[in-house]
Each structure stands twice: as structure tokens, then as C-alpha cells.
Amino acid sequence: MSESPVPGQRADPDRPDPPDRPDPPDRSDEPDRPDEPDERYELDPPAPPNRPDGPGWSDEQDERDEADRPDRVTVRSPVRPEASEACRYLCAGTHLDKRFRDTVINELYVHEERFAAPSFGIDAARVLAHALLARRLELRWALAILAVWVAALPLTGGEFLWIMLPSLLFTAVSRTRRRLRRASPLLRALGTVLRWYVTLMLVAAMLTMFPFWDEARQLGSGLLGLLLHPPAMLFSFVPWRELSAWIDWPDPLVPLYVPFLVIAVLVGLRQGGFARLMDGPLSAAHFPDPTVDPAEAVRDGRARRLLALVRREQHSPLAIYDSADPFRGAGEPYEPWTLTVELRPRAGHQPEPVDNRAALERVRPLVEALRTPSPHGSPRAAEVVRDRLRELEVDECVFLPPDGLRRREEAPYDAERFAVQRREAIEEGGEARRHFLRIRVGGWEGELMVTVYVRVHTQGGMLMLEVAPYVLLPVLREFRDADRTAHRYVHNSAFSKAVRALTRTPSSLAGSVALLGGWSGSGWNVAVEGNRGALPEGPALAVRELGASDEASLFEWMDVRRYLQSIQERVGEGVKHALYDAGWQTAAFEQKIVNVSGGVYIESARNSAFGFGERSTAVTDNNTNRGTGNEQRRQ
Template sequence: MARTDVPQQQGEPDGPRRSDRTPEGAGPPPLPPTPPGASEATRLLCAGAYLDDTFRDTVIDELYIHEERFAAPSLGIDAARVLAHALRARRLELSWAAAILLLWIAAIPLSAGLVVLYLFPIVLMALGRAVRRAPIPRWLAVLCAFVLCWYGRLSLTLYCLSLLVVACGGANVNVDWMFLPLPDALNPLTSGAPDGSGSYGSSPSEGALSQGMVASALGGGIGVTTLLPVWIALLLPLALAVIVALQRGQFARALAHELSRERFPDVMSDPAERARSHRSRRLRERVRVEQHGPLVMYRAAHPFCGAGYPYKTWSLAVELNPRADRDPEPLDNGAILARIIPLVAALRVPSPHGSPGAAAVRDRLRALEIDECVFLPAEGLPTRAAAPYAPAEFEGHRAAAVEEGGETRRHFLRIRIGGWDEGIVTTLFVRVHTQGGMLMLEVAPHVLLPLRQLFQDADRLAHQYRHHDRFGKAVWALSHTPRSAGNAPLTLLRGLLPSWQLGTAGHGVALPEGPGASVRELGSFGESSLFQDMDVARYLGTVQQRVVAGVTTALREAGYQTAEFEQRVVHVAEGGVYIESAQGAVGVGDHNTITHNTPHRDSD
């Protein structure tokens, strides 16, 4: 039988796994956690900063422009490293856009204005792309886009051929078929051209392209120098295509070097981390303090920002009824949590196996993370630096919040499982509180969905580009060259907007506020596979069972009855509704028809 080696999961120790290394009676140790800055999810989010300009600009706006906002918890990723690559990607994009724009500006006088006529077909193709997305009937949008795009492509191709004919010493070429009638003062091909320049009977104002017109535009005689503007106009698309190809190739090179799976864990060798900007370094250090700490500064409208979408949140309240056989003991919230934590932590240890392969168990529950976190509102602080992130200050908040059951300051037990290389993150927030002889149990599961498919395909796209033949790269670059003329000034304007906001918006002196967005949530996609859904359901079911077992044990040991709690929690935790007493009509499910029949009393 052929032997198949299963790839090692990220976070597993290297080397052979042998059960004889584990002492008898003890399970294998938990999987060592992967540093968030070296996780696969962080690497793909950094790659996404080069692929998606909207994602990149949103990350910069949230973490760099709005410095008054606290960073959202980054579960399984390092948002500061994503910010570093987002800033680097923007700098590179601005550099390429400036190079393209400067090339156009330099080519206009050197070509005697001939390159300006490239803009007509470029505008036509841009209109075609815009019309395709216009809110008009689909058939009309497709038809108009097809006509505009192909008319622009044919015009651009024939204009280049016309320039080539003239540059090679050919006859005069009439280009009225391509351009709208232009006034002589605005037409660089006809302005100042003498009559009788040999355009097959056409006057200069009819758009004849000839060596004589170029010579007249330059004020010189026909010769090598008179052909220079034509050659410059002819070579401009090729020069732009080279820049476009180099810009695309830089992304592929980044995926092969600093963003490769082998080199990405080495943070110190990452060029994005060596940015000289003082503001960038200061804000990234601030993000690293806030994103992984047990203190969560939140916005009231979105307290669980960064944890994903809520998944079957439930709560339960039961009476604390003493048992008849003993006197009850005082039961506080800390005692209940002390019973939950060991039971949940035991999920890291694989169950005993009959085979010697227990140490090879790869279940992600072995890397389960447990911590206690405190949620504090961001409103009311004078500055962002005033947040109590110091260990001593946090411990004071934790000790007070665990028993007070407050509305704004809340204590949670946070249980996290990062599956699929942090592609699916399941987090449970557990809160218990006793008040007035009642026990309240709140469980708020949240799930971070997989990253966008474009980000997951980053390695595939880079590999395909690097190994593509030169002809394919040339075709791709030439096909994307026309739109670079419009993208370059728009990119520069978009790049100036953050600088304008930094200078005029006053975010640096604004009062602090909670996070407005999470980097991990921004890079998520709205769907998960069936395998991933099965894993999430298994993680939630397993952990919730241990949470319930811990509460039940705490109640029993403190001398309280557990029958009511055990009965009601089964219904509520599974998404149902426990009805202690039902009178009248009860409907279960969707699209029910309920008929209420009033009984008639028999008269005496």
C-alpha cells in the first residue's frame, strides 16, 4: 500500500511524534501557539494590501489616519504588520503612478503634442467600462460598452499604425476616421501645417498626419529630428507597458521573498517593518499593545468588534435553590469560573488511544486558548494613552469586574480556537453572574469567516505571473496600459487625501473612541465551506458542554440543586426555547397556522 504523508499543520512541533516520549498517564503537551505576526492569516492579509486598494485604504484610514481610535482585538493576526505592508504598498503605488504621470508630461512637448491624441481612444474605453456598470437595462449597457470599447481599441491600434507608417518614411496618413473634428488651434497634427503637404488632396485641417506637419510643428526641416516626435509618440505605449509590467512584477517578487511562507515568520527581515516614519512606528507599537491584550476598549454600538459575527448567542437565568441534604455555601462568580477553566483546558489533551499515535493528534482543540478579558468603554478617557493596559491596572479592573456584573465594564472568559491556519476563528465569551438568588449564564459565540478568495489566491497569482512566458506578460501589460493613464492621476489624488486629512481633520487631538473596524473582519469573506462549518459546530458544542459541566459542578459543590439548570440549558444552548408552562396555543417552526378554540362552560 502506498504511503501518503499528510502536510504538517502550522503550529505543530517539528520532528517525529512518538508516544513513548510522553510519561505514562500523561497526555501529549498542547500544541505550541503560532505567533500572530507569523500566522498564515497575517501573511495573506499583508498580500491583500497589494492586491486590493480598497482594503489597503480602509486599513490605513482605521489604524493610521484615525489615531484616536483604539485597535480592535486581532484574533490570530498582527494588525500592525498588516498596516506596515499597507503603507508600503501605498508608497510603491504612488511611486509607480508618479512615474507614469511624469512620462506622459515629458512626452507631450517632446512629441509635439502627438501623444495627446492617445487620450481619445483611452477615454472611449474608460466610458465603455463605466457604461457597463450604469443603472440602465442590461442589454443596452452591454451593447454600448461593446461599441465604445472596441471603437476605442480599433482607434488606438490604427493610430499607432499610422504613426509607424510615418516614422518609417511612408506617405501621409489621414486620421479623420478616428478623431472628432478638432479646431486647428487644438489639433497638434494640423496646427500651422502648410497647404500642399501631400495629403492626397486633403487640407491640413482635415487631419492629415505627415512629416511636413511634424516639421512645421517643430519649426525645422524634414530629417531625423523631424521624426523624433513621431518616434516618441510611438514608443510611449511601450514605455508605459514596461512600467505596468514592472509594477505587477513587484507584487510577484514580494510574494516570492518577504511574503513567502519560508521568510514571513522572520519579522526582523521584513522591509515593511523597517519604515523610517516616526508616526508609522509609533502607531504600530500602539496597535501591538492594544490588539492582543486582555483589556478591550470598545465602542458601545459594536462591543465585539474584531471577533466576527455572532453565532447562536444564548443566555440563561435559573433560581439558586438549596439542596435539602445540606446547607448552601456562598457562591460567587469567581468560584464558578474556577470550575469552568480546568474543564475547558482539559480539551487540549487528546483522549487515550489504543494505538501509539496519541501524540500525533492534530485536532485544533490542542491549541485552544483561554484568558480572562475585561471590556471597558472608550468614552470618557482624556487620551488614548490613558487606557489602563498596565498589568497592575488591568488586574484591578479584572478583580472588580468579575463580581460586580456592571453594564459598561464587563468581565468575560474568552475561549478561542483558531482553525484552518487562523482562517476560521471560533471564540466564545462566557459570563456568569449571581444576583438576588439567581444565576445568570451568558454565552456569546463569535466566528471569524475565511479570508477573501482573492487573498487566498495570492500565492497562485504570483506563481502564475512569475512562470508565465514573456509573450503572455507582454500581452497582459499592453492590455492594462490604456487604463494606467487614468489610474495614475486618480491614484496620486487618492494618495494625497490621507495627508490632507492628517493636516486638517485634527484626529490627533480628538477624544479617544472605540474601534470602527477590524482588519481581520475587513479581510473576511461571507462564506465558509462545509468542512469549516462542521468544525465550528464541533468546537462550539464541545466547549459549551464543558462550560455547562463547570457551572453544574460549581452548583453541586456549593450545595445547590442542578436539575432545573441541566434541564433548561439543553433547550436554550441548542437554540430552542424552554417553556416552563404553556397555556393556550403554541406554534413550533415556521409558517404555522394557530387556531384558538375557547372552551364553553356548561351551565348549571
Template sequence: MCAGVYLDDGYRDAVIDELYVHEERIAAPSYGFDAARVLAHALRARRTELAWAAGVVVLWVLAVPLTGGMFVMLVGPCLMLSLSGWLRGSSRQPPLYRRIPAFLLRWYGRLVLAFVLAGLVVAAFGFGDSEDSGGYGYGEGGTSGGFGGYDGYGDSGAFGQAGSFEPEDLFGPVAGSGLPFGGAGTAWGILALLGVLTTVVALRRGQFARILTGELSPQRFPNHAADPAERGTGVRFGRLARYLRVEQHAPLVMYSASQPFCGAGSPYQPWNLSVELRPRKGSTPEAIDNAKIIERIVPLVEALRIPSPHGSPQLAAAVRDRLRELRTDECVFLPVTGLTRRDQAPYDSAGFEAHRRGSVEEGGESRRHFLRIRVGGWNEEVVVTVFVRVHTQGGMLMLEVAPHVLLPVRKLFQDADRIAHRHRNNNWFGKVVWALTHTPRSFGDALATLGRGAVSGWKMLTGGNGGALPDGPARSVRELGSDWDASLFQDMDINRYLKSVQDRVTGGVRLALYEAGWQTDEFEQKIVNVGAGAVFIESAHGSTIGIGDKNHITTNNNGVAGRTGGAAGKSGNGNGSANGTGNDGGVRSGNT
């Protein structure tokens, strides 16, 4: 993610806007990364990018008077190339209404640029000059040709007789005008300035490649104290970094009502159920509360860290399943409404413990207590978080489970080391070709960079965010940097983590009920099969819904309620109805 701010200016701007410009917003929970360090590199990348952009714009502006205004001919096609990239967008498969205009504008810009460059080369080498001309750009009688008689593309006076093209038609007006370059010298001057711009573009790329392979390399990045991105970042960043490093990993989650789980990723089939608490025959039930149920769930979930018996301790220690790194903790979600300053949030241990004790049995709407279970796989590229909430009220037990998944970071960010290594180890010809192909867009990209920097600075000056009331996170920098999907291996691991955790959660609730002397038949009936892709909830005298693949839902009233995943629903002799949906695309129902 630190490398991503150097590769994607849109992502960099989003990080700065969320964590730096809107300083009133509390940071979203950060799973497996340090948001303050990402912000430090985003600010450093912006400063560096602004410096390069200013240099590029200055070169383009100075090139115009140095060539007598002829350098302006390159501005049009170069801006077309930059605009085509903006029209297409950053999506892998942009819609047709973006792709078609971008394609036409890109190729039109390329053709115009190729025409202008061809004219420059012809003029620079003097091809087509007549032997009796008194110098480049002069016809008979020493009169200057070119744009003097030009009145449109259809006028042959601008392009010679019968529409023929001569170099002096483009560069004749500047010949002998007293500028540093005259005639062929003007063409050579334009080519020389293009060479300088190409060198600047190449040097800029080389600097970012050195940062990616040096400071952000796997060898140097773990040394947090030696990271140059956090040095000289100013008082504002120092203050915000202290807030970020407390908020992002705290068990107390200050949230906005519109996005309570911001930072945890995308919801992955959340579910809930309720059961009646009935005494078990032959036993005297004990009072059961939320805390006791949570205490029974935690050991079962944490037992997933222990490898199965492998015959020897050495073989067990060799198991590298990411479930060994499973983490559990209790967290409290607290609305940010009511705070007048960002540092008033009770993140200290005493404040959190007070909120935990008050919320575990409260069952409130705004302050909520959760057991948080997290598994980070693929070097924290895939993060599965399961939030579990248990509440007893009115002789009923309610169980809420909200799984969330953070997908891998973008492929571009993952390939940062590979991209930088390829560039630094490329031959000189490949580097020159890369710089030449990216130079035409340098002017438009530089203007866009300076514009975005100006807009961000204006927001900071006029937004009044420093004195605004605290607000919850609007976006998570981890979610902003996530890809759209996961590989098949990663998807298989996500399902395995979720099925394992959810099975232990439901098993813990069942054991807590049984050990306290309460019936578990209804609970077991409603939790039919957690391991088949979801949780299936069933009622003996009502509607039944099943979501997932190849699941079976049954009742005890002499009928088969429904079956999904390949067969139609069957009917029996009961009095309820059932509906099942599966990944085979069908919806089956049966009356029981």
C-alpha cells in the same frame, strides 16, 4: 493580509485610514496576526505604488508634446477602460445597474482603442500612400490633408472621398511640422512610447511579484527583524506601532459603544438565559458567585485540548485537531469614554487586575467581564471566539454566551503566492501579453492612485486626529480582509468548535450549581441540546423558542412543546405554548 495590501488598493487604503490616518482610534483586538506589520506593508506598498503612478503619469504627459498632441487620441479610450472597472466594482456578482454600464463602456473603449491602434500601424508602415505624393501626409500640390477640413464625424473631408479612410486623415497635420517625429515617424513615435509604458507596467508587476515571492514567502516572513517594510517608516509609524502592539493583544479591550466586539468577527447565534437559584433538597447550599462559576468552567473547556485515548501516547500525540490549541483568558471590556490621551488606557498588569476584580461581580452596563475562549483553525484562517459572561443577581443566575466567527481571508489574498509564482515563471510572451493588456488602464489607475494618496495626506494635515480625544476602533483590518463565506470543511469545523465549547460551558455551570448545593433541574430543562446547532431555551409555563436544525424541545407538563427540523408541532395537555424554527424553512407551533 500583508500580501493583500499589494494586491487590493482599496483594502490598503482602508488599513492606512484606520490605523495610520485616524491615530486617535485604539486598535481592535487582533486574533492570529500582527496589525502593526500589516500597516507597515500597507505604507510601503503605497509609497511604491505612488512612485510608479507618478512615473506613469509623467510618461503620459511627456508623450503628448513629443507627438505633437496626437498621443491624446489614446487618452479617451484608456480612461473609458479604467472607468469601466470602477463602475463594475470589486464584488464577485455586482448588480445589473453596475454590470451593464461597465460592460458597454468597456467594449466601447476597446473598439475605439483598436481603431486608433490600427490607424497607427497603417500609418507607421505607410500602407495606402500614393506613389506621387511628396511625402507622407501630403496630397496633390503638397497641401496638407487631415483635420484641416474636419467638422464632425459625418464630414467626408476628414476621412477621404466617399467616407474612405486614409492614414493621413489621422496623422497628416503633424507631418513636416518640425517635431522629432514627422509623418510615419509620428506613428512610430507613438508606438515607441506605448512600448515604454508597457515596459514600465511590466517592471511594476515584476517588482510586486518579487516582494510576494521573496520578503513575504513562508521562508522569510517569520523573520520579523529582517522585514524591510518596518525600516525607514518614520516617527509617526514608530509611535503608532508601539501602541498597536500593546493594544491588539491586551486582555483589556477598550471599545466603542457602537461596536463592542469589533475584531472578533461576525456574531454567530448569541444567546442568554436566566434561572432561579433554589436550594437542592437534602443539602445546604453554599454561596456562589461569578468567579466560582468561571473557575469551574475553565478546566472543562481546557480539557478539550487533550486527545481521547488512542491506545498509545504516540497515537495521541499524532492528533492534530485544532482544539489542542484552544486558548482561554479573562478579558474586561472598558469604554474608551473618559480618556484624554491614547496612552492613558490601563494596559499594565496591575491596572488590568484591578479592573478584573472590580468587574467580575459588578454586572455593570459599560464595564463587563468575560471569559474568552478562542480556537484558531486552518492556520488562523478561521477563528472562533466565544465570550462567556456569568452574573448572579437577586437570587437568579444569568448566563450570556456571545460566539463570534472570523471567516477566512479573501481568496485573492490566499492566492498571492500562487499569482506571483505564476507571473515570475511565465514565458516572455505571456508576460508581454499581460503587460499589453494592462497598459491601457495604467493612466486612469495612476491618476486614481495619486488622487487617493492626496486625499489621505489631506486628511492627515487637516483632520486634527493627532490631538483628538481617543476613540474606539471603527473597523478591524482582519474583518475588512475577510471573505464572504467559508468552505464546507471550514463550516463543519466552525460548528464543531462551537458545539464543543458551548457544551462544556453549560456543563461547567451545571456542575458549579450542583456542587454548591443548588437545584439544576430548571437549568438542564432550559439547556435542552447545545450540540444540535444552537442553544434551546425552554420554560415550563410559558413560551418556548428553538433555533437550529433537527432540534427537540420538551416540557415536563405532560405535553410535547414543539419539534423542528422535519415534523410539525404536536399538542399535549399542558398550559404553555411553543414555537420552533428550523433550517427546513418551516415554523411549527403547538399548544401544550
């Protein structure tokens, strides 16, 4: 990896420090002075030239020059979290993935004692609203399908039982197959034999329903009797005839195929419901407008109250955290590092105390300057720049544990109480309550989120700089393909839709029972566990992390590294400026920051010891400094 000199580097490390304001005009071999103007970080654009007098000047020329003023370059705001593509995909995911939907409901609806994790680039409340909507829709379809299954028994004189039992066995074997993938070869072979046995039983039961094909019905009846003989012998102790005589089935009113086709129609309509959602409120055109979203029309009082709490907490600069994972919601750590430096006064200067606030105030404008596009001749040309750094967000956040709170509503989220928390936390350097400068960049329509937490603290003549980068990878591929899934279904042939519905009909009975069981279990937990009166807890899960993929494309990783390198360069430069302004040594340092296998170390520095990494070490002498940091690779 190529090495690039750090601003402020001199060619000769043994050369003495230059005076504060060197007289020689040629200062190319001297370090950059943070208190002198630096073209790279010039934030205030020059004033526009005065309008000349004369007949050659027109109002149109005045308007063009007004638009071409450097200060006319606007700062772009990031996409609203509730309207981002990442949020849309997660809302679609609640309709696609039952496990994801149930987890979201359990975290944000059942466990109402837990604070909501920070939501970067999404609105977790809107995802929860769609999870509740998806569950309501699934329950309606499940009740309708289950009602037909049950009603089919008396309508067919009990003969539909020979369809119901193989369907249940087929569903059970299909689910067991997934669990046997890592089992022993003997168990896998046994599972294969059982799967084929149940499949043949289901096919035989289907053949008995053919109304106008006597040969098929005879073949199905004979095959079904042959297949049922082994389990009948195995359970010979069961009085089958007595049970059959005890159940007085009425005469069949409808043939077997009628209720089966009705169930197939319901299954097909349920599958088409997702396509209608993706073409309506979850489409890219309609999703930014929450007023047309049926999920927002919540009538449940508990749901309305919890949605309001989530919206209050998820985007607040105050983060109530769980001690097991304080940065939950930000994604995965990406090479965090810590720098420690001895504070030594600069020759000829009386140093001033440098506090944490002063250091961060020097860092913030340099980081915010990353929003400004490089000169492109005119602001009109600069406006076409689409670099996501133009949407960079910088704020100050405070991390608090939930200890001492009786209810979630007592947390100091209001502006006045948060200002007190921030003022007290920034200088105390505490353990439980911590203050960070939070820098965020969202790319790829909010799917890729890069967050850098910066903390500065001075103690015992040392300055400690902590930088914790976090990365949220794109949404799961299955969720991102929701539009394609819906489009494929809508534009598929009628024959294909019919086949899909018929093949999913046997498993609809067990699926409906499972949905009703999950709903009743969730309601039981809400009624019995007493989460509303429990002491508040930190978040156990984050919706955005739950729907994040484990992989990213090369383009996305390139953007991650570019964002992080740009931000961390400005952070280091800002801290250096703060030290220099306070009269401490910085210009005498000759530094080379080199990335080594995910770690960072200072290859050379004078009269100071630097350490990077969790178990960093540093060796100091008058000529060179060698620091080594342990590897911190993102796993």
C-alpha cells in the same frame, strides 16, 4: 437531529433526590455528582510506576517509560499571529487590492484616535506596515509612469496627445461599465455602444504608431479622423485651431511608439514586483521571520508610533469597544444564547452564595481539559493528534468604553491597572464595563477563528449565563490565491507578459493620476482633520473582518460546530458543578438540550424555569418544564 442526554440525567423525573452520598453500590440510575471524581474530567494523570529492580531493566527502558508517562503529553501553542497564514494572506492582499489597502490605512493610520480592534490570528500592525509599503511602491511606479506620459507630449511634438485622450476615455468607460450593471436596459445599451466607440478610437490611435507599416498608419489616421468628427462637431464652439496655434509644439524627437513601449515596460515591471514579493519576504518560508520583511523597516515616525500602539492594543485582554459593535474583531455571531435559572437550595444543605468568580473557576479547568488528547496507549501516540482543540486559548477579558479617556495612551493596558479593572468588573454586572471568559480556537492555519465569550452573573436569586459564540471565516479567496497568482505570472511566457503589459498601458495614465490623488487626499486628511488631538474612539473596522470571506467549506463548518459544541458542553457542566458545590439544586434536573433551528431550549427540567434566547419564555410545573427560544440564525 438526534437527542443526547445531558450528564446528570435520571430516567424517572418524579423520583426524589438521592442523598448526598448514597450507600447502595449501584448508582447507575442516579445523577453524576460534580463533587465526586469524574473520569471524563480527570486532569491529574496517575503517577508513573516505580522502576523495578533487577537485571532485566535498562536505561533505554527507563527513557521509554519516561517518555510514555501520561503527564508528558504537551499542550501545543497556537501559531504566532504575526506568522500565521491568515496574516500572510492579508499582507499580500494589501498589494493586490487597492480598496482594501486604502481602508486599512484610513482606519489604523489616518484615524489614529481610534483604538485597534482585537486581532484574532493575525497581526494588524504587520498588515498596516505592508499597506504603507504597498502604497509607497505604487506611488513610485505611478510617478515614473506619469512622468513618461507627460514627457512624451513634447518629445513627440504633441502627437502623443492622440494616444493620451483615447486612453483616458477608454479607462473612464471601463469604470463606468461596472456601475451600469444594475442600470436600466437603455443605459446598458448606451454604455455598450460608447464602449465599442472608444475601443475603436483607441485601436485607431494604436495603428498610427506602426513605424514600418504605412498601410496601417494610413488606416489608423483615417479611422481616427472619422471617429473624432462627431465629438468635434459636438464641441464646435471650442476654438481648436487657435488652441493648436497657441501651443507651440517642438519638432518630434522620437516616434510615437517609443514612449508607449517605455510605459509598457514600466507597467510590466510593476506587475512583476508583486511576484518578487511573494517569492521573497511574503513567501511561506520567509514570512515567519519579520527581520527579513522590508515592510518592518519603517522610517516614518508617525507610522512607528501607530504600529506600536496597534501592537499594544490588538492582543490585550482589555478591549476598548465601540457601542455600535462591542465584539468587533471577533467576526459574526453564531447562535448566541442566554440561560436563566432560579437558585433553589438542595434538600438537607445550607446553600452558600455562589459568585461569578466561583462559577468561572469551575468552568475554566473543564474547558482547558479539551486540550488534552484522548488516551492513545501512550503520550507518544497522543502527540500525533493534530486536533486544533489542543491549541485552545482561555483568558479573561474586560470590555471598556472609551468614555473619559483623553488619549489612547491613557487606557489601562498595563498589568496592574488591568488587574484592578478585572477584579472590579467580574462581580459588578455592569452595563458599560463587562467581564467575560474568552475561549478561542484557531483552525486552518489561523484562517478560521472561533471565539466564545462567557459571562456569569447572579442577581435576585437567579443565575444568568450568557454565551456569545463568534466565528471569523477564512480570508478572501483572492488573497489566498496570492501564491498561485505570483507563480502563474513568473512561469508565464514572455509573449503573455508582453500582451498583459501592453493591454494595461492605456489605463496606466488614469490609474497613476488616481493613485496620486488618493495619496494626496490621505495626506490632506492627516494634516487637516486633527485626529491626533481628538478624543479617543472605539474601533470602526477590524482588519481581520475586513479581509474575511462570506463563505466557508463544509469541512470548515464541521470544525466550527465541533469546537462550539465541545466548548459549550464544558461551560454548562462547569456552571452546574459550581451550583452543586455551593449547595444549590442541580442534580434533580432532568435536562435535554436540543438544537432547534439555531436556538436552544431545555425540554425537561424539574422545579426550575429555564429560558434561552432573546425573547425566551419558560413554563414551570412540578412535572415538566417547556422552554422555547426564538430562532437566532446566523445570517
